Amino acid sequence: MSQTVDYIVVGAGSAGCVLANRLSENGRHAVCLLEAGPPDRYPWIHIPIGYGKTMFHKTVNWGFYTDPDPNMLDRRIYWPRGRTLGGCSAINGLIYVRGQRQDYDHWAALGNPGWGWDECLPYFRKLENNDLGEGPTHGTAGPLNATSIDSRHPLVDAFIEAGQRLGVPYREDFNTGEQEGAGYYQLTTRKGWRCSTAVAYLRPARGRPNLRIETDAHATAILFEGRRAIGVRYMQGGRSCTVLARREVLLCAGALQSPQLLQLSGVGPAPLLQSLGVQVVHALPGVGENLQDHLQVRLIYEVSKPITTNDQLRTLSGKARMGLEWLLFRKGPLAIGINQGAMFCRALPDESATPDTQFHFSTLSADMAGGNVHPFSGCTYSVCQLRPESRGSVRIRSTDPFEPPSMQPNYLSTELDQRSAVAAVKFARSVAQAEPMRGLMKREFRPGDAVRSDDEILHFCRQYGATIFHPSGTARMGPARDALAVVDARLRVHGVAGLRVVDCSIMPTLVSGNTNVPVVMVAERAADFILEDARREVPVGAAA
Structure with missing residues (x-):
């Protein structure tokens, strides 16, 4: 494939793999996918419980840290991000x-037509193969598996029942648009293996002659002619390389690195760029602003019976049993991962018409997510406020594309966020003290x-x-009249041509829950936008 393609996709993550597949599947368009990290060959990527192994892996994880946050006792918060x-x-x-x-209805109300729940639902159905079966809110023909947890755990069952004692109903399906309830999560797994977007979308597309995949290729700049994006410069193997785009450059590098690359390339807040000597291509003050994240607060309890994953992981025999269960049957803790128990509730019931708090209940405990388990039988009640008001920023520190940007989340910087965090902790304690959980909790460790x-x-x-790993909003979607909007409702960057952002950056406000599946939906929608526009437009350099 030549150095000129139709589409350049920067970042082979949750969105980039989707675009690489959808834009290349008709065979008409040449696509180049650039990924700064290596291929996904590290074995623990593909085993669900391997989450603990990749959390601090220096090759497949960027391992970012925020700036010291004055609202968090000046702590620097570890922010893992996928790099593969x-x-x-x-x-x-x-x-x-x-x-x-x-x-999603709120996104539409903010001036983003076509992004309400009813418009997004067909794309959620399109992307999934859900073992709950075909229905009005679910599909079974999509690439991404949604798998129910079929092995029940006594601690999770007790957690669900305790929630019911407190008025939180049992819910089997959290993906109908209505969330309130307690139950088991569905997982992005397939027959006991992780089903990443690289597995679901990229693997079936890899043999296409019109798709070129470059790994260990770190994008360093978007190239412009005037205000039109025409290509990308990247470093690979110590060499500076260039690839040009006849149609569009598509940024899928995530909520931290998409705004970083825009700023490095001259699109962003003019005072910041000028202070660092970056030539301003287009002044767009919202690039890197509006950063929001779900703050995770983890309560840890010692359990009165040796029924936790801590107990299995502490002994060689326990580990051996777990390994054999996975090797022989693709079941057990290795096939599930860390969090099983779900709860969406209203910790501030007088103020919230819908759930405002999410629980991730885990049958193990550690000082931090992905850390070594405690030397006692333990479980974790992780709570987070679903719709935080706090806003932060992502801003480059220099013109060096290999230097991480300044990341300031400003957690707990509003009165509502502070009250929500306190209320969520109190509600978690209520769950722990409600039967049948009360009889299983030996003591509150933290x-x-x-x-x-x-x-x-x-x-x-x-x-x-x-963090619970959901940084979003730094290239927010909104109409041109919104001074801090970065992309329009078709995800085109305001004020320039041939450039879109397709990842968590575009969320005007955080979704109520985990962000991976919403990003896949956004990428599915974006692929349709891009292909629709391609049918109407003449590519750069082509005859009219």
């Missing part, structure tokens, strides 16, 4: 969640009985809170 084919879908917690109907008042709970949230 499949991106974050290759290293995430595998949770299959879409969000609430109201999330935060512990000494932490009681609202001020003490808030301090605990600042001291131990961490």
